[in-house]
Amino acid sequence: MKLTLPLDKETLKILRIGDTVELTGNLYTARDAAHERMISTLEKGDPLPLNLEGVTIFYAGPCPAKPGEISGPIGPTTSVRMDPYVEPLMKEGVVGMIGKGDRSPYVAELCKEYGAVYFLGIGGAATLYGKTVKEVEIVAYEDLGTESIKRLYVEGLKVIVGIDTKGRVLQDEEIARYRTRSS
Amino acid sequence: MRVINTVELVPLIRKLTMKACIELDDNLIGALEESEKREESPLGKEIIGTLVENARAAKDEGLACCQDTGILVVYLSIGQEVVWQGNPLEEMVNEGVRQGYRDGYLRNSVVLDPFLRENSGDNTPCVLHTDIIPGDRVKILVMPKGAGSENMGRVQVLTPAQGKAGVKDFVVETVEKAGGKACPPLIVGVGVGGTMEKSAFLAKEALKRPIGERHREKHIAELEDELLEEINRLGIGPLGVGGRITALDVHIEVYPCHIASLPVAVNLQCHANRHAEAVL
Numbered sequence: 001m002k003l004t005l006p007l008d009k010e011t012l013k014i015l016r017i018g019d020t021v022e023l024t025g026n027l028y029t030a031r032d033a034a035h036e037r038m039i040s041t042l043e044k045g046d047p048l049p050l051n052l053e054g055v056t057i058f059y060a061g062p063c064p065a066k067p068g069e070i071s072g073p074i075g076p077t078t079s080v081r082m083d084p085y086v087e088p089l090m091k092e093g094v095v096g097m098i099g100k101g102d103r104s105p106y107v108a109e110l111c112k113e114y115g116a117v118y119f120l121g122i123g124g125a126a127t128l129y130g131k132t133v134k135e136v137e138i139v140a141y142e143d144l145g146t147e148s149i150k151r152l153y154v155e156g157l158k159v160i161v162g163i164d165t166k167g168r169v170l171q172d173e174e175i176a177r178y179r180t181r182s183s
Numbered sequence: 184m185r186v187i188n189t190v191e192l193v194p195l196i197r198k199l200t201m202k203a204c205i206e207l208d209d210n211l212i213g214a215l216e217e218s219e220k221r222e223e224s225p226l227g228k229e230i231i232g233t234l235v236e237n238a239r240a241a242k243d244e245g246l247a248c249c250q251d252t253g254i255l256v257v258y259l260s261i262g263q264e265v266v267w268q269g270n271p272l273e274e275m276v277n278e279g280v281r282q283g284y285r286d287g288y289l290r291n292s293v294v295l296d297p298f299l300r301e302n303s304g305d306n307t308p309c310v311l312h313t314d315i316i317p318g319d320r321v322k323i324l325v326m327p328k329g330a331g332s333e334n335m336g337r338v339q340v341l342t343p344a345q346g347k348a349g350v351k352d353f354v355v356e357t358v359e360k361a362g363g364k365a366c367p368p369l370i371v372g373v374g375v376g377g378t379m380e381k382s383a384f385l386a387k388e389a390l391k392r393p394i395g396e397r398h399r400e401k402h403i404a405e406l407e408d409e410l411l412e413e414i415n416r417l418g419i420g421p422l423g424v425g426g427r428i429t430a431l432d433v434h435i436e437v438y439p440c441h442i443a444s445l446p447v448a449v450n451l452q453c454h455a456n457r458h459a460e461a462v463l
């Protein structure tokens with residue numbers, strides 16, 4: 001299905017694990033270093049450099065863009081490293097996350113509690129992903145280079161619902177279905 | 184005796200770096216296409232199809248196939264009849280790496296100090312391995328290694344009594360723990376024997392072998408087949424969304440070891456199985 005960003009509460013509610021979704025609209029990139037800065041800002045009680053209300057975060061750091069191109073290749077990084085930062089950012093209004101790999105069980109609980117969704121990006125499909133980026137703007141932490149927070153306007157970025165607002169986890173259900181090895 | 188100026192390495196390594204990050208080879212594409220046919224999970228099938236499409240687009244347009252263009256591992260196998268001239272060899276290798284990442288518009292993902300974590304800004308230094316071989320040629324192989332899969336590697340020194348069963352458990356458990364984080368379908372490199380660091384080195388050596396090729400020793404080739412089957416019974420599937428294809432292949436390299444030890448290391452390679460080589 002095709003969805004427009006920002007995602008509203010009603011849309012989030014109808015998404016189910018395994019749904020393939022094409023996203024169009026603004027995403028914000030943040031990975032390890034940007035998360036650490038946002039969290040220490042919040043801990044000090046200072047305002048964040050961007051409003052996170054309704055935002056979907058893309059755990060990603062792109063390659064540099066070639067001259068004449070809008071964005072370099074870009075793709076999801078491993079999400080589990082961002083797990084400790086999920087709750088404080090959801091409190092600030094984050095409703096979606098795009099990354100790769102499974103997460104700590106408490107992230108599924110948080111998705112349920114806050115009505116948020118975790119999308120699995122196609123790890124390693126960075127050339128195709130880069131082509132969906134139509135605008136790039138550095139929003140904060142420019143000194144972090146590839147790790148700065150960027151606003152990306154994407155058109156048709158393909159992702160899969162990994163954790164839905166019911167707290168169901170795609171990998172938990174699907175891996176069990178295909179597993180034939182006794183543990 | 185053959186005299187080579189180290190500066191000759193610069194353009195070669197620059198070119199190999201870009202080639203490796205942009206072009207996935209036919210061996211991998213063929214294996215992915217073949218696995219797409221065997222994958223039963225619709226989502227898994229779709230993902231493999233997207234990866235093949237991505238690889239084609241990257242090659243056509245000269246763009247990095249994956250944004251994590253890694254830390255570069257460089258192997259120089261130097262003929263013993265070669266005498267080097269000019270600037271220090273390691274500096275020239277890194278100059279080639281620097282130019283490759285710059286001119287290929289590849290991502291800089293190296294921090295200088297593992298604690299202070301400041302980006303080096305040009306993806307140097309690489310991890311350089313040299314060895315001496317007969318002859319007067321220099322074989323160069325570069326392997327960009329992304330963190331998603333590299334982070335999930337493990338090494339352990341088992342006891343001889345743990346034997347083959349212990350090695351198998353360790354390998355399968357490593358793949359299971361990695362799940363979707365290492366971007367399966369994987370190529371699983373296993374090093375057995377030597378010492379702790381030797382086994383880790385061998386595990387990466389094992390990744391150099393083309394997909395589909397077996398170890399020359401029959402009992403090790405059989406173990407490779409057994410492990411591949413066991414791993415594909417885990418159900419992890421492409422990118423961990425569930426499915427039959429978790430690994431494309433398992434390669435094992437071995438080395439003699441101490442009577443009292445059985446070192447084993449696993450180095451995971453994601454589907455972006457990147458490498459490029461040349462002979463000087």
Ligand code: SF4
Nearest residue numbers: 124249329331366453
């Ligand atoms: S694990 Fe491999 S394919 Fe996945 S993001 Fe890292 S380098 Fe790319």
